[in-house]
Structures are given as C-alpha cells and as structure tokens.
Amino acid sequence: MSDLEQIGELTQFFQSSEQAHFARSWTVDDVERLRNPGPTEEYPLSNRQARKLRKALDSNSRNGSTSFTYGAADPIMAHEMGEAGFDTLYVSGANATLADVPTFDCGGDLADYTYDTLPRKVKQLVQNQLHWARVDKVRTHIGNLKGSKKGIDRLVPIIADGDSGHGNSTATMKMVKLFLDAGVAAIHLDDLLSGEKNFSAGSLTHVVVPVSEHIRRLSAAKLQLDICGSHVVLVGRTDSESASRITSTIDARDRPFILGRTNVDIPSLNQFLQGSKTTGVSRLQEEGEWELQAYLKTLDEAVKGSCTPDEFKEWTSKSVNLNVSDALLLATKMNMSVIWDAEGCRNERGWYRYNGGIEAAISRSIAYAAHSDMVWSCAPGYKRDSVVRYEKEVHRAVPGKWLGYNWSFGDFSKDTDDNIAKLVRDVGSLGYVWQFNPQAGFYAQGIAMHDFAKAVYKDHMVPYVRSIQDGEKKEVSVIDWYEEAGDLVDYMTDIVSLNP
Numbered sequence: 001m002s003d004l005e006q007i008g009e010l011t012q013f014f015q016s017s018e019q020a021h022f023a024r025s026w027t028v029d030d031v032e033r034l035r036n037p038g039p040t041e042e043y044p045l046s047n048r049q050a051r052k053l054r055k056a057l058d059s060n061s062r063n064g065s066t067s068f069t070y071g072a073a074d075p076i077m078a079h080e081m082g083e084a085g086f087d088t089l090y091v092s093g094a095n096a097t098l099a100d101v102p103t104f105d106c107g108g109d110l111a112d113y114t115y116d117t118l119p120r121k122v123k124q125l126v127q128n129q130l131h132w133a134r135v136d137k138v139r140t141h142i143g144n145l146k147g148s149k150k151g152i153d154r155l156v157p158i159i160a161d162g163d164s165g166h167g168n169s170t171a172t173m174k175m176v177k178l179f180l181d182a183g184v185a186a187i188h189l190d191d192l193l194s195g196e197k198n199f200s201a202g203s204l205t206h207v208v209v210p211v212s213e214h215i216r217r218l219s220a221a222k223l224q225l226d227i228c229g230s231h232v233v234l235v236g237r238t239d240s241e242s243a244s245r246i247t248s249t250i251d252a253r254d255r256p257f258i259l260g261r262t263n264v265d266i267p268s269l270n271q272f273l274q275g276s277k278t279t280g281v282s283r284l285q286e287e288g289e290w291e292l293q294a295y296l297k298t299l300d301e302a303v304k305g306s307c308t309p310d311e312f313k314e315w316t317s318k319s320v321n322l323n324v325s326d327a328l329l330l331a332t333k334m335n336m337s338v339i340w341d342a343e344g345c346r347n348e349r350g351w352y353r354y355n356g357g358i359e360a361a362i363s364r365s366i367a368y369a370a371h372s373d374m375v376w377s378c379a380p381g382y383k384r385d386s387v388v389r390y391e392k393e394v395h396r397a398v399p400g401k402w403l404g405y406n407w408s409f410g411d412f413s414k415d416t417d418d419n420i421a422k423l424v425r426d427v428g429s430l431g432y433v434w435q436f437n438p439q440a441g442f443y444a445q446g447i448a449m450h451d452f453a454k455a456v457y458k459d460h461m462v463p464y465v466r467s468i469q470d471g472e473k474k475e476v477s478v479i480d481w482y483e484e485a486g487d488l489v490d491y492m493t494d495i496v497s498l499n500p
C-alpha cells in the first residue's frame, strides 16, 4: 500500500466513531512517518480480540449489562474461565509478581518488574487459547469433540495491567508493542509515580503524577496503537482516590487537591522529619502529628479565608486556569495577604501533599476521558455512595463513557450471600460496563492447593484418586488434556507420515 493510501486509511480510522473522541496531539502524517517503510507493523490477532471486546462493552453500555471477570494467572485458570463462559479475562500485575516474573524475583505488587512481565503472561495465555482452539477444530473434524466442549470461544479477550507504563514515553510504547504482539485486547495505565507503587504502609503512601503527566502516558500508548493500526481498548486508570502525595504542583487541574500548610510558625515537614528513624505506619503517624499543627488547606480555602467575598469572586474568576503558584502570586498582586505554603508540606522525597478521594478521582477521570476508551478509578474498598457519584459526575461530563470497577479490597464476610450476589449486578446497572476482581482466582487456587497438599501429605494417593473421579464426572478439561492435545498431535504426525 502506498504512503498516500495509508494516510487515507488513517484519516478514516481517526474519524471513525470508535476513534473520533480521542484528543490526539499528532496528525495522520506524523503517524505515517513513524510507521515502518513497507507493510505496516500490524497485529491482527490483537485487533480481532480488541474488536470482540469492543462489541461486548458496547452491548453492555447499550443494555445496562456488565462483564464481570477475575485475574487469570495461568493457562489452566484462563482455560477454565473460558469454559465457564466469561467474556473477558483480566491479567493482573499483582498475580504475576507474586508467582511468575521473568527475572525470577517474585514479591509483592510493587510494579517493579520489567515491562515485558505482563506481555509475556498475556502471550502465554493467548498461545494456550490458540492451542485449544486448534484442538477443538481437529477434534470436531475427527468426531471426538465432547458435547460440553462444542461452541466454546477459546479466545476470550484479555484486559491487561500496564501499571504506570514502566517509565518514560518510549518505554510505554515498547511495552504496548509487546502487548500487541501477545494478542491483548485492552491495556490499563495508571497515574501512579512509576517505580513507586507501595503497599507497605497502606494506601496513604500512594503517589500520583500530575494530570498532564498521565495524559502524556496515555498519549504515548495511543500513539503506538495508531502506529500499529490497533483497535486495542485503552483504559485510563486513576489511583487518586487513595493518593496522598503528588510529584509536582505544575498542573492547574490539580490545584483543588493540593494541600498547603497555613501555620508557618512550625518547621516544614522535611525539617520536622530530619533525623527521624520511623518507617511505614509509624512514619505516617509522625507525619500525622505534624499535620495536626500545620492546618492544611487547599489554596482556594486559604484565599477565601483571607479576603472579602467580592475579592474572592474576582480572584476565582481570574485564576481559573492557574496552578497553585501562579494563583498565589495573583492573590499577592491583588494585595491579599494569604499564608499558604505547599513547599513546606513536601516530605523527604520531595512529594507534595495531595488530598485524594472520590472528588479527585472524578476530576481526573473526566480529564483522562479524551485519552482513553474506558476510565476506571481504582477503588480502595467498596462504597456505594462513591460508585454512584463517580458514575453520575463522569457521565454528566462525558455521556456514555465506558466505566470500569474493581472489587479488590472490600470485606464482605459479614454480608449474606444474597447481598453479595447483588453487588456486581447493581454496579452494572449503575452504568459500569466492566468489573473485575483481580485476586479471586489466585486466592481460590491457593486455597485449593492448601487443602490438597495437606490431604496428599497425609493420605498419599487417596485424595488424588478421589479428586480425579470427581473431576471426570464434571468433565474438568485438564484431566483429559493428554488425550485431547494428543488428538491434535496425532493428526499432525499422521498427515506428515502419509505417502504423498
């Protein structure tokens, strides 16, 4: 295809209903220039999966339905989920890093692994899906496919964890290419500071980057998708609901959530912490003690408290698009004497104090909407009020935007089964098209292995024999894998052995 033909096609692609909402800072000519000479680097399998996913999410959006899934940590889990009827699979960074990283060093979910970790996992699962799709074809041909296995779509679309893009724009672009090569259908990128994901002291240590920085990440991913002519679904995730730190105050959109101290008669936080030997939760307590005396406020609250209502009105209208330092300077120029200091709230790593919560998540998700197909605020726990609010506000600003929801951190142990069963349907009916529980399968696998390991240790072959009998009754795939995969292998070796 000639360059001009490619550009013609790209223009159509950019203007299609699926793509037109993206705010691109590049043109079709830019993309054409960045493409390989000769054939475009395309990933047909990933595109096919992405289109399938788009169809499912679009149908959910129209019908008020939802796709629920959980993290598929290995090929057997993914296979069983496909047989059970799931229409999406999640591939979780947390699952992968706890059990399977290319550098062999497993650990907690710190997103400190190499950027090929999740693409490799996706590739493993997709290759397994393809394998079983071929087995089914051959078994259908030779009449061996069981009734219960007929009509199963082995290629369930995969939504994968891209964390914070693993570094700069080009690292994100390289990671996206690996995902495409693996056959992914969707990728999520979060607005945490790369390399600083931290669970050691709870959610209070979450550090976000400015809105503009995350938009840059999403744009890097989108540019790579355009270069590859990709339909992959880009999910703009925010962790601002549980963040308490931000790397920079540069973006005016972050102004409502940046806190400064209004008491400057105490040492700055950095001075206060100097020489401190506390870590983790104790460090947070120490910071909390300082905050009790610092009288933290947003700049707008501080200005409001130091001028007349008319002055505040004037300042508010003149400072609409100003970040905290420009807006503070404006207040000084307007002869207001505002005492507000964000610098003094920086901790020893230099991060500013951020007032995370559902308001921040809503505002960020709206900002990310023009740069993603779906937005998702990573919920630190289920709160129905927040779920309702988020949907209402995001959809008021961006009607019909696909919304995601995670069921990761809640405790529902005291709820009745009926109530628990209603949760996902309820959130679906509120307008969330995709929901997932990253850890459910991983935990279930661990619990099953816990029981099995103890039983086999004690009774040797008995639990094995009984569990196989039970599995056979239920036609659990893995028990027949030798035989089923054997049909594929036999078919191949038989045809090469025939006399031509």
Ligand SMILES: C[C@](O)(C(=O)O)[C@H](CC(=O)O)C(=O)O
Residues within 6 Å of the ligand: 071, 092, 093, 094, 095, 109, 161, 378, 406, 408, 438, 439
């Ligand atoms: C969803 C998530 O990105 C994951 O990797 O599964 C994690 C979940 C977790 O660490 O429990 C996250 O929420 O960051």
Ligand SMILES: [Mg+2]
Residues within 6 Å of the ligand: 092, 093, 094, 109, 161, 163
């Ligand atoms: Mg993750």
